[in-house]
Amino acid sequence: MCERAIAVFDSGVGGLSVLKKLTESFPQEKFIYLGDNKNAPYGNKSKRELLSLALNNIDLILSYKVKAIIVACNTLSVNILDEIKQFAGIPVFGVFPPVEKAEISGEKTLLLATELTSSKYKSTGNFKSLGLKDLVEDIESNLYSLNTINISRHLNCVNQKFDNVILGCTHYFFVKNKIIDYLKPLRILDGADNTIEKINQELKITKHSEKILRNEPFFIGNNKKTNKCFWNLVVKNIKNL
Secondary structure: OOOOEEEEEEOOOOHHHHHHHHHHHOOOOOEEEEEOHHHOOOOOOOHHHHHHHHHHHHHHHOOOOEEEEEEOOHHHHHHHHHHHHHHHOOOEEEOOOOHHHHHHHOOOEEEEEOHHHHOOOOOEOOEEEEEOOOHHHHHHHOOOOHHHOOHHHHHOOOOOOOOEEEEOOHHHHHHHHHHHHHHOOOEEEOOHHHHHHHHHHHOOOOOOOOOOOOOOOEEEOOOHHHHHHHHHHOHHHOOOO
16 A cells, blocks of 8 residues: 555644645655654654654654655754654655745744744844744644634734744644734745655656545554544645645
């Protein structure tokens, strides 16, 4: 079932937002998904802890016949992607917040990310980096009641308007509309599209715009039931994620 699949890995359900974009861009491909919900969030862990968790999970992924791995977690991508690449021995792609692109524009930009990711991007001039301590955990704890999340509790320290808001954690896709309503930016940015373009270029996979039959993702790991259920009941039904 999973022969020559593309594996997508995240600390929990956040990577499902990237998986949705991948299945829409490459519907002819097979995908497997590993979400490490039990150990989420990753953003409050040390680099040493992240490396141990990531390599154990990559080892599980490599027990399947996969041709590439998508690290659909900004925290892992920003902090230990090189180590993951060296360990995996097959093409590995990360998801990075498009900070440089926003900075070049000169517009006022706010990066929302986990504390560990945020610490890698220093606030300067028109750019502000904000580490959110509990939002990932809030999302993982309210998968089927996302509308009850009080986004102001996480963003009440933001006291100015921004042209761009970067979602620097893939979990934040699932409260994107709440973030838009609260901060009212001109644009919401993320790094998933850049990842898809790199996959397209390096793996030579043709993107499809027309609707064709898609393969259903195959879920692995201890939390496969949680992630498969959330995928089927919520993620697949979201438009314009």
